[in-house]
Every structure is written in structure tokens, then in C-alpha cells.
Amino acid sequence: MFHREAGVFKTTYAADMALYPLPIAKRTVIILAILFGVILPLILPEYHLSILNLMFIAIVGALGLNILVGYTGQISLGHGAFMSVGAYTAANLAVRLDLPFWLTLPAGGLMAAAIGVLVGIPSLRIKGLYLAIATLAGQLIIEWTINHVPAISGGAQASIQVARPTVFGYSLSTQAHLYFFLLFFAVLAIIVTLNLMRSRIGRAFVAVRDQDIAAEIIGIDIFRYKLLAFAISSFYAGVCGVLYTYYFGIANYEQFQLIVSIDYLAMIIIGGLGSVLGTIFGAVFVTVLPLLLRLVLENVGSLFFSESELANVISGTRLAVFGGLIIVFLIVEPEGLNRLWRNIRSYFRVWPFSY
Amino acid sequence: MMRFVKSGLGVAAAAVALSFAGGVSAQTKELVFGLQCDRTGPTANVGVNLCPGYHDYIALVNSKGGVEGFKIKVIEVDNEYKVPPAMEAHERFKKEGAVIEGVFGTPQTAALNKKLEEDKLLGTSPGFGTAGAADGKRFPYTFPIAASYWSQAGAALEFAKEKLGGSLKGKKIAYLYYDNPAGKEPLPILEDVQKAEGFELRTFAVPAPGLEMGAQVLDITGRFKPDFVIMHLFGKAPSVAIKELKGKGYPLSKVVSFVWGSAEADIIAAGGMGVAEGYSGIQFAGVGKDFQVLKDIAAMYKAAGKPVPKEMDSTVYYNRGVLIAAVHTEAVRNAIKAKGGAAPTSEDVKKGMESIKGFTLGGLVPPMEITPADHEGGGWCQVWTVKGGKLVRSKDWFQGYRSVIQKQLAADASKS
Numbered sequence: 161m162f163h164r165e166a167g168v169f170k171t172t173y174a175a176d177m178a179l180y181p182l183p184i185a186k187r188t189v190i191i192l193a194i195l196f197g198v199i200l201p202l203i204l205p206e207y208h209l210s211i212l213n214l215m216f217i218a219i220v221g222a223l224g225l226n227i228l229v230g231y232t233g234q235i236s237l238g239h240g241a242f243m244s245v246g247a248y249t250a251a252n253l254a255v256r257l258d259l260p261f262w263l264t265l266p267a268g269g270l271m272a273a274a275i276g277v278l279v280g281i282p283s284l285r286i287k288g289l290y291l292a293i294a295t296l297a298g299q300l301i302i303e304w305t306i307n308h309v310p311a312i313s314g315g316a317q318a319s320i321q322v323a324r325p326t327v328f329g330y331s332l333s334t335q336a337h338l339y340f341f342l343l344f345f346a347v348l349a350i351i352v353t354l355n356l357m358r359s360r361i362g363r364a365f366v367a368v369r370d371q372d373i374a375a376e377i378i379g380i381d382i383f384r385y386k387l388l389a390f391a392i393s394s395f396y397a398g399v400c401g402v403l404y405t406y407y408f409g410i411a412n413y414e415q416f417q418l419i420v421s422i423d424y425l426a427m428i429i430i431g432g433l434g435s436v437l438g439t440i441f442g443a444v445f446v447t448v449l450p451l452l453l454r455l456v457l458e459n460v461g462s463l464f465f466s467e468s469e470l471a472n473v474i475s476g477t478r479l480a481v482f483g484g485l486i487i488v489f490l491i492v493e494p495e496g497l498n499r500l501w502r503n504i505r506s507y508f509r510v511w512p513f514s515y
Numbered sequence: 516m517m518r519f520v521k522s523g524l525g526v527a528a529a530a531v532a533l534s535f536a537g538g539v540s541a542q543t544k545e546l547v548f549g550l551q552c553d554r555t556g557p558t559a560n561v562g563v564n565l566c567p568g569y570h571d572y573i574a575l576v577n578s579k580g581g582v583e584g585f586k587i588k589v590i591e592v593d594n595e596y597k598v599p600p601a602m603e604a605h606e607r608f609k610k611e612g613a614v615i616e617g618v619f620g621t622p623q624t625a626a627l628n629k630k631l632e633e634d635k636l637l638g639t640s641p642g643f644g645t646a647g648a649a650d651g652k653r654f655p656y657t658f659p660i661a662a663s664y665w666s667q668a669g670a671a672l673e674f675a676k677e678k679l680g681g682s683l684k685g686k687k688i689a690y691l692y693y694d695n696p697a698g699k700e701p702l703p704i705l706e707d708v709q710k711a712e713g714f715e716l717r718t719f720a721v722p723a724p725g726l727e728m729g730a731q732v733l734d735i736t737g738r739f740k741p742d743f744v745i746m747h748l749f750g751k752a753p754s755v756a757i758k759e760l761k762g763k764g765y766p767l768s769k770v771v772s773f774v775w776g777s778a779e780a781d782i783i784a785a786g787g788m789g790v791a792e793g794y795s796g797i798q799f800a801g802v803g804k805d806f807q808v809l810k811d812i813a814a815m816y817k818a819a820g821k822p823v824p825k826e827m828d829s830t831v832y833y834n835r836g837v838l839i840a841a842v843h844t845e846a847v848r849n850a851i852k853a854k855g856g857a858a859p860t861s862e863d864v865k866k867g868m869e870s871i872k873g874f875t876l877g878g879l880v881p882p883m884e885i886t887p888a889d890h891e892g893g894g895w896c897q898v899w900t901v902k903g904g905k906l907v908r909s910k911d912w913f914q915g916y917r918s919v920i921q922k923q924l925a926a927d928a929s930k931s
Contacts, residue, residue, distance in 0.1 A: 210606035409629030442689035
């Protein structure tokens, strides 16, 4: 229906590795660019833009975690802490040295990358659940350190207020302004990840994930690539933390506790490990589904319950249905929403001739 | 082309807005209140009892014809004590045209402070947020409207002083606290008063989630042997502390807790009212059912042929919900009166909030006075103590060490 290719005609490696394997992919990207860059910000009210904003931030963070967990096969429960490292680095630089966001943002990412490499060192010797516990320790140590070192946290409150980012002397304060700010970084993160995974580094990550001894034998420096995966992943997390800081106007480590690390793991597992599109699906799913459920429950529930009972019913049911849907989706397709999408696509690709 | 699309959209949006505005004015007059709540997150023990109190008070106001002729519609959003949903909730309230917003949670308040100011929508954070937010000049749209942790520290010390015979000189006081920013916040007040009064202060931090504090309590009861214990814990931690102190034989009559460890549920979880005889807690709203407003709410349910909600039995949190709703309503009432009966904007409600004075709701609300400079309203507290199986008021509304707190607020303001 959408495609009419009748076989594989690629004759060069370049064609095989192209970002747009089919002409339709290019057209889809152009349509999406117009949709998100022009149409949505024009027609959507602030409320919906604010939801998209939260989604963009989540996409950046989830992409980082997917590079580590999905592509390289190293598990991390410290993603939330890396975000707080980025957040506090940027906040301190912005407040103490009055630096603009285009300096604090990479600085936050780099600091998070440095800390991420430290926390990632145990990955050289241990795997799986053991590594999960080691990174969990990293999460708790970072939380404790920020809480107890006033030089980092800026005092007993452990929160540092940051001014809005300015672009060409223009302060970005409304949701619409922040929309373009965050959209830029979300798109940048997506493009960089897509290209990273086509590069030597990306292929090395996948080799390490699939069988690290085999990878070592074919000449991949495990030491280097495992730590590099931690560094890149934490860089994304740090940038995500900086984006949160500018979005809320404050760095506060209580926003980045263990539950956040688990939320991000949930995003990439639901969306699909080792896929960029899956990461986006996962981030959207986890951000938007609770809101949709609430909307449905508010409208349907008011038929059955009084107003005072309804609030309790909504909160409880929403959690139960959300959890249930995650289980259902993972039973239907254990490889996540991305695989589900590919199944649908490949069905229509040959439709109506299914053989 | 672009300009054409934009102007076309603008016209369409204006048309929609006009038709919408027309529709509203034709119906009954209605005001929207936004309420964030936590019914499912780590502080759900508070939310499930506090938020029904809020809804019930608003329902009572509506059943009596609303506030100055305006019906109130409450939109509640459960933020699960997470920060991103709190931002979503705020934007939703804004979209629905809310004139006032109740924020729930300390990190959520921190994250929304700036947004509230930018959107000129006032938010209240009773018992949450930073003590510095009492300063209306620095935080123009954030209203604690209840005693901050600083004021609670002052009140706890005042109460200890009274219990220890009018002087703290040479006494030993232990501060048992949850090791997070909220737990550490009162430290400067404790230290300031320590210098003035000359007692010995030692602090004992309990790491999250606060379910294991055997070592700290042993340190308190076995080594330090204080004359008084002030505790500042959250969630399940207060009940653990009561159990541990009791188990080590420390008299609970020499313990006072901050506001999040002083509810019936905390005491019941520690083994029941009978076990915790003498345990005291600071309150920022009246406790018990002996208030006309609560009787009115019960009567409202009976008149509708419905059972009185069970949340009312948890009077500490339920009454706090009633207090928040009552202060919100009062601010809106002031705003409507100031505008001569017209629908107030959020800006008007802010002015209405800043003119609240002498509104006590039969003693459930403290005699606070909210001013443009003081959004805390004076930091009034009560102390309630377990006596004979129930909570009994042992100290009426008072402000503890107010001058110390004001000095600290001024110092905080000059720092930033």
C-alpha cells in the first residue's frame, strides 16, 4: 500500500546503511518535521504543549538509557542520579558564574559522563543483576552526596533556582518558547543516536551486548566500549537533567530519586530495547497514557460515582490499568511497542498480497 | 502563507473563545479551584484523608449557595508525589481558568514556584515547600498559609521549655530527623535558639525510607539521655520512632513531633492510642470533631441520605484539608467583595489572600494574618497530646520564638 519495492536492490554498503532506506521514510520525516515544527505549536494550546515538553525531556533521557541497556546490554539503576549530576552542575555554573545554557548544558552532560564512567567501572567485571546492584549503589551515593555537600547543593534546601534560558537576549519562559527549546534538543538527541548506532562505536556496542567474549576476540576493546557506553548514556542523562532544570527553573535532587531511574527503565522496556523509535514510543506511552486514562475515567466515572468518591477511584484505577496495560503489551509483544509497530508495518507493506 | 494561516487560526480561536465565554456567562456563575493531591504515591497516607476534607468543605460551600453567589468547581489531579505530573497539573488548572491552586509536595512546590509567578496564579503549600516562601516579596505567588518547618521548630522548643519548667538552660535536647532537605531545614532555628537559651543540642539523622532507626534511638536513649526529644519524620517513620522510643523505655511525654508525625494514623500504626500515652504533636489546624463546620459537613451528608465519610475519623489530616479549602474560599470571598461581586481574576484572589485576617472557622483555623510581606500568616501552632486514649489539646494557638524566625527570614532574604 505504502511501498512498491519488489526486492532488495541495494548494491553498496552505503545504500544498506542509509538513514532513509525507502523514499517514504524521507517523506514521513518531512511531514513530521512540518507537523512538530510548524503546525502543532500553532494550533495546540499551552496545556498540550506542556505535555509535549515533558515528553521531549523524557525522550532525551530514555534515549541515553537505551544506548546503555538496549544497545550495549549493561543495566543501570543510576540514571536518575546522573540526571541530578547534570542538573546541579548546570545550576551551579549558571548561578555562580552566570554562564548561558549553551555552555552549562554540555558541561552538565560532560560532568554526568565523568561520574557515569566511575559508576560504570564495575561493569568491567560483573554483569546483569550484579551490575544493577552496583549502579543502584551509585544512585544512592550520588543522592547522599548532593544532600550532604552544601557546596554542590547550595544549602540545606538542596535546591538551586536557575533563571530561564535566553536565546539572543530573549528569555524563554512560556510553554511555547520552551517547546522549541526542548524540541531542538529532542531532535538533536534522536539524530545523534541514529547516527551513533550506524557508526563503528554503535556496532561495537551491539557486539558487546550480543556476546562480549566474542566481541573481544574480533578485536573490540571491551574496557573502552563498556565505559564509553556508560559515558554516552550518562551524557544524555546529564543533558536531560539540565533540560529539567531549565524547564522547572530549579535544580532539586528530590526530582531524580530512584523511582525516576525505574520509570526510565520502564519506558525503554515498554518501547523496545535497542531501538530509537521504540524509545520514543516508550517515553510517549509512559508520559501520555496516565493522562489519557485519567481523561477517560473522569468522563466515564462520573456516571457511576459521586464527585468525592471519584477522585479516589480515578487514582487507584489509573495505576491498576496502567500496570495492566504494560503487562498486556509485553505479553502481546515481548520486544516492545517498536516490534508491534514493525509487525503492523510489514503487514501493510505487502497488503493485500500477504504471501 | 504563514501569516495567513496564523491570522486565520487567530480568528478561529477568538471565535471559539467568544462562544465559550458567552456559554459560561449564560450558565451559573462558576469559579475553578485546582487541587493537586497524592493518593497513590509515597505520601498517600496524607492525601487520602486530606483531599476528601478539601472536597467536602467546597461541597458544603456550594450546598449553601456558593461563595458570594459563585459555585466552586474543584479539579483534582493526583501527582503521585512526582514532579513532571505536578507541572502537567498546573498547566491543566491554568487551561481550565483556575483562580487558585493547591500544590502538594515539597519538590513539586519547588518546581512550580517560578511557574506560579510567571503565570500569576497563586499556589498554596501548607506544610510543604521551603520556610523562605513565607517572605511574600521573594515568593509573590507562593503561600505557605500554615506554620513552616522553622515556625514548627520554634513552637517545639517553646513547648519543650514549658514542659521542662520554663528554662532550657543546661538541658539536653535531641533532634531526630529524616535525612532530606525538609528534615534539615529547621536546623538553623534550633541552633539559633540553642545559642540564646544555652542548652545542649544533638542531631540524629534517619536515612530514607526511615523504617530502621534502632541505632539512632539507642544512641538517644542509651548515650545522650536527653531531657526532651523533638522529631521530624515523614511517612511510616514516625510510628517506627514511637515504637522504638517506647521499646527502649523513653517516656513519650518528653517527645514532640512536627506536623507530619502527629496524626491519629501514625499513633495507631505504632500500636494504638493506649500505647502512646503522653506523645505530643504540633498541629497547624484544629484536631477532633468538635467544630461547627465539621458538624455541618456531617449534616450535609445525612441530608443527602449518605453515610458520613470515614475519612472524617482521621481528623488531623481531614481537618487540614478543610483548612486549606476554607482559606482558599476565604481568599476568593475577599476578592469578590473587593470587586463588588464580579468574577475575580487570580490577581484579585492574591490580594484577597493577602487580606485574610481574623478568619478562624470556630478555632479550626489559627488566628493568622496573611499580609503581602508574610504569606505564612504568623506561623501559628497548636500542640495536641495523647491522653486517655485520645488526642487532647495541650497548648492553644501560639507562636514559638517568633523573633528568631523573623531574623532567619531576613537573613535568608539578604542572601539571595
